[in-house]
Amino acid sequence: GAGVSQTPSNKVTEKGKYVELRCDPISGHTALYWYRQSLGQGPEFLIYFQGTGAADDSGLPNDRFFAVRPEGSVSTLKIQRTERGDSAVYLCASSLIVGEQFFGPGTRLTVL
Amino acid sequence: GENVEQHPSTLSVQEGDSAVIKCTYSDSASNYFPWYKQELGKGPQLIIDIRSNVGEKKDQRIAVTLNKTAKHFSLHITETQPEDSAVYFCAASIANDMRFGAGTRLTVKP
Numbered sequence: 001g002a003g004v005s006q007t008p009s010n011k012v013t014e015k016g017k018y019v020e021l022r023c024d025p026i027s028g029h030t031a032l033y034w035y036r037q038s039l040g041q042g043p044e045f046l047i048y049f050q051g052t053g054a055a056d057d058s059g060l061p062n063d064r065f066f067a068v069r070p071e072g073s074v075s076t077l078k079i080q081r082t083e084r085g086d087s088a089v090y091l092c093a094s095s096l097i098v099g100e101q102f103f104g105p106g107t108r109l110t111v112l
Numbered sequence: 113g114e115n116v117e118q119h120p121s122t123l124s125v126q127e128g129d130s131a132v133i134k135c136t137y138s139d140s141a142s143n144y145f146p147w148y149k150q151e152l153g154k155g156p157q158l159i160i161d162i163r164s165n166v167g168e169k170k171d172q173r174i175a176v177t178l179n180k181t182a183k184h185f186s187l188h189i190t191e192t193q194p195e196d197s198a199v200y201f202c203a204a205s206i207a208n209d210m211r212f213g214a215g216t217r218l219t220v221k222p
Contacts, residue, residue, distance in 0.1 A: 004155070031208060042118075042201050042212030043156065056209070091155055099144035099163075099205045103155035 002026070004104035006092050012110045013082055021077040021107045025094030032075050033101060034067055035091040043091050043103075049075060082111045114139040116204050118213025126221055131192050133216045135202035136184040142204040145178060145185045150199045150215075160187070192220045 005024045013019050025032050031050055035043035045059040049069045057067070064082075069075040079086055089108050093101040115138040125131050137145075143164040148156035162169045162176045162185065169176050173192075178185040185204075189196055197220045202213045 006155075033208070033210075040215070042116075042203075042214050044212075045210065048208050050208075095208075098207055099210070100146070100158070100161065101210060102158060103148070105153075105155045 004092055004094050004102055006090075006104040006107050008107060009105065010108045010110075012112065014112050015082060015084060017082050017111075019079050019082055019109065021079075021090050021109070023075045023077070023092030023094075023104060025073065025075070025092070026096075026102060027073075029094035029096045029102075030072070031095045031098075031101075032069060033093040033095075034075070034077050035093065037089045037091055037106070039088075046077070046090075079109075082109075084111050087111045114142060114204055114206065114209070114211040116202060116211050116213045118202050118216060120216060121214065122217045122219075124219045124221060125192055127192060127194060129192055131189045131196070131218055131220075133187045133200055133202070133218070134184060135186070135204075135213050136182075137204040137211075138183065139204070139206065140180075140183065141206050144205040144210075145176070146203050146205070146210075147174075147176060147187050148201045148203065148212075150201065156201060189218075192218075194220050194222050196220050 034046040047057040052072045064080045067077045089106040091106045093103045095101045146161035150156045175188045199215045
Protein backbone atom coordinates (compact mmCIF):
# COMPACT_ATOMS: atom_id res chain seq x y z
CA GLY A 1 0.00 0.00 0.00
CA ALA A 2 1.00 3.62 -0.46
CA GLY A 3 2.88 5.34 2.31
CA VAL A 4 2.81 8.99 3.33
CA SER A 5 3.50 11.26 0.38
CA GLN A 6 4.61 14.88 0.40
CA THR A 7 4.76 17.46 -2.33
CA PRO A 8 6.80 19.17 -3.52
CA SER A 9 9.96 17.26 -2.67
CA ASN A 10 11.95 20.48 -2.97
CA LYS A 11 10.85 24.11 -2.76
CA VAL A 12 13.06 27.12 -3.29
CA THR A 13 11.57 30.50 -2.52
CA GLU A 14 12.63 34.04 -1.80
CA LYS A 15 12.52 35.72 1.57
CA GLY A 16 9.11 37.22 2.21
CA LYS A 17 7.19 34.86 -0.08
CA TYR A 18 4.32 32.54 0.89
CA VAL A 19 4.64 28.76 0.55
CA GLU A 20 2.33 25.76 0.91
CA LEU A 21 3.54 22.25 1.61
CA ARG A 22 1.21 19.29 1.10
CA CYS A 23 0.93 15.97 2.89
CA ASP A 24 -1.11 12.91 1.88
CA PRO A 25 -1.28 10.51 4.83
CA ILE A 26 -1.70 6.76 4.71
CA SER A 27 -5.32 6.00 3.87
CA GLY A 28 -7.41 5.55 7.00
CA HIS A 29 -4.91 7.13 9.37
CA THR A 30 -6.79 9.57 11.56
CA ALA A 31 -3.79 11.30 13.12
CA LEU A 32 -1.43 13.52 11.15
CA TYR A 33 1.70 15.31 12.34
CA TRP A 34 4.01 17.97 10.97
CA TYR A 35 7.67 18.17 12.02
CA ARG A 36 10.60 20.32 11.03
CA GLN A 37 14.09 18.86 10.75
CA SER A 38 17.19 21.01 10.62
CA LEU A 39 20.51 19.64 9.44
CA GLY A 40 22.03 17.26 11.96
CA GLN A 41 19.00 17.32 14.25
CA GLY A 42 16.05 15.10 15.03
CA PRO A 43 12.54 16.01 13.90
CA GLU A 44 11.00 18.84 15.90
CA PHE A 45 7.23 18.73 16.49
CA LEU A 46 5.11 21.47 14.92
CA ILE A 47 1.44 20.45 14.96
CA TYR A 48 -0.78 17.40 15.34
CA PHE A 49 -4.24 16.78 13.85
CA GLN A 50 -6.79 14.27 15.02
CA GLY A 51 -9.31 14.17 12.21
CA THR A 52 -9.95 17.69 10.93
CA GLY A 53 -9.01 19.57 14.06
CA ALA A 54 -5.61 20.65 15.30
CA ALA A 55 -5.33 18.82 18.61
CA ASP A 56 -1.96 20.36 19.49
CA ASP A 57 -0.29 23.27 17.69
CA SER A 58 2.13 24.12 20.48
CA GLY A 59 5.16 23.49 18.26
CA LEU A 60 4.38 26.13 15.65
CA PRO A 61 7.17 28.70 16.08
CA ASN A 62 5.07 31.82 15.41
CA ASP A 63 1.93 33.05 13.69
CA ARG A 64 3.54 32.92 10.24
CA PHE A 65 3.00 29.15 10.36
CA PHE A 66 -0.45 27.66 9.90
CA ALA A 67 -1.75 24.22 8.94
CA VAL A 68 -5.12 22.86 7.86
CA ARG A 69 -6.70 19.47 7.28
CA PRO A 70 -10.19 20.38 6.09
CA GLU A 71 -11.49 16.90 5.24
CA GLY A 72 -9.51 14.87 7.72
CA SER A 73 -7.11 13.47 5.13
CA VAL A 74 -4.74 15.73 3.15
CA SER A 75 -3.04 18.47 5.12
CA THR A 76 -1.35 21.67 4.02
CA LEU A 77 1.31 23.52 5.99
CA LYS A 78 1.35 27.20 5.14
CA ILE A 79 4.19 29.59 5.85
CA GLN A 80 3.73 33.33 5.34
CA ARG A 81 6.49 35.91 4.87
CA THR A 82 9.18 33.24 4.77
CA GLU A 83 12.52 33.92 6.43
CA ARG A 84 15.92 32.35 5.79
CA GLY A 85 15.66 30.64 9.18
CA ASP A 86 12.64 28.69 7.92
CA SER A 87 14.92 26.67 5.65
CA ALA A 88 14.69 23.04 6.73
CA VAL A 89 13.14 19.71 5.79
CA TYR A 90 9.46 19.62 6.68
CA LEU A 91 8.28 16.12 7.51
CA CYS A 92 4.76 14.79 7.72
CA ALA A 93 3.75 11.62 9.57
CA SER A 94 0.48 9.77 10.07
CA SER A 95 -0.70 7.14 12.50
CA LEU A 96 -3.60 4.85 13.24
CA ILE A 97 -2.34 3.47 16.54
CA VAL A 98 -1.39 5.97 19.25
CA GLY A 99 2.33 6.63 19.05
CA GLU A 100 3.18 4.59 15.96
CA GLN A 101 3.99 7.25 13.38
CA PHE A 102 4.95 6.68 9.76
CA PHE A 103 6.84 9.42 7.99
CA GLY A 104 6.81 10.75 4.48
CA PRO A 105 9.97 11.64 2.52
CA GLY A 106 9.78 15.31 3.49
CA THR A 107 9.86 18.62 1.64
CA ARG A 108 13.18 20.43 1.59
CA LEU A 109 12.43 24.15 1.85
CA THR A 110 15.14 26.63 0.96
CA VAL A 111 14.52 30.33 1.55
CA LEU A 112 16.98 32.54 -0.32
CA GLY B 113 8.29 18.71 28.62
CA GLU B 114 10.05 15.55 27.57
CA ASN B 115 13.78 15.74 26.84
CA VAL B 116 15.55 12.91 25.00
CA GLU B 117 19.33 12.58 24.99
CA GLN B 118 21.03 10.24 22.52
CA HIS B 119 24.61 9.05 22.27
CA PRO B 120 26.97 8.58 20.64
CA SER B 121 26.42 11.15 17.92
CA THR B 122 28.61 9.14 15.54
CA LEU B 123 29.50 5.46 15.57
CA SER B 124 31.77 3.56 13.21
CA VAL B 125 31.97 -0.24 13.28
CA GLN B 126 33.44 -2.97 11.15
CA GLU B 127 31.05 -5.11 9.14
CA GLY B 128 29.88 -8.04 11.25
CA ASP B 129 30.42 -6.25 14.58
CA SER B 130 27.61 -5.11 16.87
CA ALA B 131 26.44 -1.52 17.32
CA VAL B 132 24.74 -0.07 20.39
CA ILE B 133 23.00 3.30 20.60
CA LYS B 134 21.71 4.62 23.92
CA CYS B 135 19.02 7.13 24.85
CA THR B 136 17.73 8.63 28.06
CA TYR B 137 14.43 10.40 28.63
CA SER B 138 13.22 12.73 31.34
CA ASP B 139 9.46 12.22 31.68
CA SER B 140 8.54 9.04 33.54
CA ALA B 141 5.08 9.19 31.94
CA SER B 142 6.53 8.37 28.50
CA ASN B 143 5.25 4.97 27.47
CA TYR B 144 6.23 4.38 23.84
CA PHE B 145 9.79 4.31 22.50
CA PRO B 146 10.32 3.93 18.75
CA TRP B 147 13.56 3.84 16.79
CA TYR B 148 13.85 5.30 13.31
CA LYS B 149 16.42 4.84 10.56
CA GLN B 150 16.94 7.75 8.19
CA GLU B 151 18.89 7.45 4.97
CA LEU B 152 20.13 10.47 3.07
CA GLY B 153 17.32 12.38 1.40
CA LYS B 154 14.59 10.18 2.88
CA GLY B 155 12.15 10.40 5.73
CA PRO B 156 12.65 8.48 8.99
CA GLN B 157 11.65 4.81 8.76
CA LEU B 158 10.28 3.04 11.82
CA ILE B 159 12.46 -0.04 12.44
CA ILE B 160 11.46 -1.20 15.91
CA ASP B 161 9.54 0.07 18.91
CA ILE B 162 8.87 -0.88 22.50
CA ARG B 163 6.14 0.03 24.93
CA SER B 164 6.65 0.63 28.62
CA ASN B 165 5.13 -2.67 29.71
CA VAL B 166 7.91 -4.60 27.96
CA GLY B 167 11.61 -4.77 28.87
CA GLU B 168 13.04 -6.12 25.63
CA LYS B 169 11.99 -6.71 22.04
CA LYS B 170 13.87 -8.37 19.21
CA ASP B 171 13.36 -8.46 15.46
CA GLN B 172 16.01 -10.45 13.58
CA ARG B 173 19.29 -8.51 13.92
CA ILE B 174 17.88 -5.60 15.89
CA ALA B 175 16.76 -5.45 19.49
CA VAL B 176 15.66 -2.76 21.88
CA THR B 177 15.87 -2.78 25.67
CA LEU B 178 14.06 -0.49 28.09
CA ASN B 179 14.90 0.30 31.70
CA LYS B 180 11.98 2.32 33.08
CA THR B 181 13.55 2.84 36.47
CA ALA B 182 16.67 4.42 35.00
CA LYS B 183 14.69 6.01 32.15
CA HIS B 184 16.94 4.76 29.43
CA PHE B 185 16.57 2.56 26.37
CA SER B 186 18.99 1.16 23.84
CA LEU B 187 19.12 -0.11 20.28
CA HIS B 188 21.31 -3.10 19.51
CA ILE B 189 22.23 -4.12 15.98
CA THR B 190 24.10 -7.39 15.58
CA GLU B 191 26.05 -8.66 12.56
CA THR B 192 26.09 -5.20 11.05
CA GLN B 193 26.09 -4.81 7.27
CA PRO B 194 27.07 -1.83 5.09
CA GLU B 195 23.39 -1.20 4.34
CA ASP B 196 22.85 -0.53 8.05
CA SER B 197 24.78 2.72 7.55
CA ALA B 198 22.36 5.60 8.21
CA VAL B 199 21.30 8.05 10.91
CA TYR B 200 19.31 6.46 13.71
CA PHE B 201 16.90 8.40 15.93
CA CYS B 202 15.34 7.35 19.20
CA ALA B 203 12.14 8.93 20.45
CA ALA B 204 9.99 8.94 23.57
CA SER B 205 6.27 9.45 23.44
CA ILE B 206 3.31 10.16 25.70
CA ALA B 207 0.14 9.59 23.67
CA ASN B 208 0.70 11.61 20.49
CA ASP B 209 3.45 13.84 21.87
CA MET B 210 6.72 12.43 20.51
CA ARG B 211 10.17 13.90 21.14
CA PHE B 212 13.27 12.82 19.29
CA GLY B 213 16.92 12.47 20.13
CA ALA B 214 19.50 14.31 18.03
CA GLY B 215 20.48 11.18 16.11
CA THR B 216 23.43 8.82 15.73
CA ARG B 217 25.27 8.54 12.44
CA LEU B 218 26.23 4.87 12.07
CA THR B 219 28.87 3.90 9.54
CA VAL B 220 29.51 0.23 8.85
CA LYS B 221 32.84 -0.30 7.14
CA PRO B 222 33.10 -3.27 4.76
